[in-house]
Amino acid sequence: MSASKEIELGQEFKPKFDDNGLITAIAQDAQTSEILMVAYMNDEALAKTIELGRAVFYSRSRQKLWAKGEESGHVQTVHDILTDCDQDCLILKVSVDSGQCHVGYQSCFYRKLQSDSENQLEFVAEPVYDPNKAYGK
Amino acid sequence: MSASKEIELGQEFKPKFDDNGLITAIAQDAQTSEILMVAYMNDEALAKTIELGRAVFYSRSRQKLWAKGEESGHVQTVHDILTDCDQDCLILKVSVDSGQCHVGYQSCFYRKLQSDSENQLEFVAEPVYDPNKAYGK
Numbered sequence: 001m002s003a004s005k006e007i008e009l010g011q012e013f014k015p016k017f018d019d020n021g022l023i024t025a026i027a028q029d030a031q032t033s034e035i036l037m038v039a040y041m042n043d044e045a046l047a048k049t050i051e052l053g054r055a056v057f058y059s060r061s062r063q064k065l066w067a068k069g070e071e072s073g074h075v076q077t078v079h080d081i082l083t084d085c086d087q088d089c090l091i092l093k094v095s096v097d098s099g100q101c102h103v104g105y106q107s108c109f110y111r112k113l114q115s116d117s118e119n120q121l122e123f124v125a126e127p128v129y130d131p132n133k134a135y136g137k
Numbered sequence: 138m139s140a141s142k143e144i145e146l147g148q149e150f151k152p153k154f155d156d157n158g159l160i161t162a163i164a165q166d167a168q169t170s171e172i173l174m175v176a177y178m179n180d181e182a183l184a185k186t187i188e189l190g191r192a193v194f195y196s197r198s199r200q201k202l203w204a205k206g207e208e209s210g211h212v213q214t215v216h217d218i219l220t221d222c223d224q225d226c227l228i229l230k231v232s233v234d235s236g237q238c239h240v241g242y243q244s245c246f247y248r249k250l251q252s253d254s255e256n257q258l259e260f261v262a263e264p265v266y267d268p269n270k271a272y273g274k
Contacts (some may be wrong), residue, residue: 003167008240009240010258011257011258011259011260012246012256012257012258013250013254013255013256013257013258014256022229024161024175026163026172026175028172030159031171032170033169033170033171034170035163035165035169035228038161038163038226040220043170046257050250050255055225063183066162075256081249081250082246082248082249082250082261083248083249083250084170084174084245084246085176085237085238085239085240085245089245091172091176091246096198101222102222103145103146103222105222106243107225108221108222109219109220109228110222111148111219111220111223112217112219113187113217113218113219113220115152117150118184119150119151120148120149120150121147121148121149121150122148123148123222124219127198
């Protein structure tokens with residue numbers, strides 16, 4: 001099997017980190033299949049996630065590991081980790097409590113592009129918690 | 138409202154492309170909520186997607202626009218485009234025929250990490266078409 005076929009069809013997990021050492025990770029609700037957020041992992045964050053069974057990401061802005069929920073309490077319990085054909089992206093199947101997005105919504109994807117518009121969004125969700133309380137601001 | 142609050146809470150669609158001019162786009166089945174694939178868009182691909190109502194990505198390997206299905210026939214009809222809090226990621230809610238992944242599966246995410254393993258994958262799906270026929274190889 002060629003190297004690329006091995007990546008696509010093999011059973012060895014060989015996550016492909018990008019030039020910055022990161023891989024995209026999508027947190028998806030294991031029960032509802034709602035996509036909650038998209039973040040990034042370096043190899044250490046991925047190893048920690050596997051070890052702990054809870055999502056640990058790498059914060060690009062803060063340039064350090066970020067255990068999801070360390071400040072807000074909204075941890076993500078990881079049930080499964082899926083990878084795609086070329087192994088450069090991950091899905092975390094997670095269970096969560098309410099309020100995963102720091103803005104106050106269950107999912108970070110709380111807006112959609114309006115029909116027949118190129119630049120106007122509409123809200124498709126309601127806030128589920130008060131981020132000012134959760135983050136103590 | 139501050140600039141970052143405007144991005145998070147405003148109704149103006151201001152997709153944030155990265156240093157390479159790309160934004161991550163997740164194609165999610167509008168009916169089943171299964172995540173089908175993850176790809177990238179430049180501003181032209183996004184504009185084309187909005188214009189046509191069909192997914193058009195930017196291929197990083199081929200460095201050109203890639204109308205999903207142009208070769209395989211597996212087009213993605215786009216019903217909604219969602220963006221996340223900081224507008225650096227998109228979800229395309231799509232409807233599709235069978236077989237979205239070039240390897241032959243409905244979703245690119247056809248393998249998961251085995252329980253209690255750090256490096257062994259197991260298959261969680263069956264192929265739904267023969268890619269050798271679809272791509273004429």
